[in-house]
Amino acid sequence: MCAALVGDLQWLMESCELGEDMKNHQLKCLTGKEDDLNDFVSTSDVVVMMTDQVPHAVRRRVLSVASVNSVPVYMRHSCGALLLESCLHHAAA
Structure with missing residues (x-):
């Protein structure tokens, strides 16, 4: 599964140990400025x-593109490794 992470989450990818569930996904970190x-x-x-x-x-813009392409969007106010892992787990189910 390929997941786009929108928000400045590069710090999370570099500083946190990723769980086994997250290692099975291709993650694209986007700041929103691309x-x-x-x-x-x-x-x-x-x-x-x-x-x-x-x-x-x-x-x-992200919601519009996702809607047109039928891509599910999980919106959260803040992020940690466990919350990100939970979103990816629900998306994979």
Whole structure:
């Protein structure tokens, strides 16, 4: 499964030990400033968006692209490794 993580989550990927569930997924970390955000979202199986990390305009753009491409979106206000792992576990089920 390919998951797009929208929000500045690179720190999480670098500093936390990823659980076995997360190692089975291809994760794309996006800050929301990418020019090709639409391509990343439309080719993902699921989007996890940290709403405290992205501007409203980016949030609307991601939701619009995900809706058109029938990509499920999990929106959370803040993030930790356990919350991210939980979102990916629910998406895979």
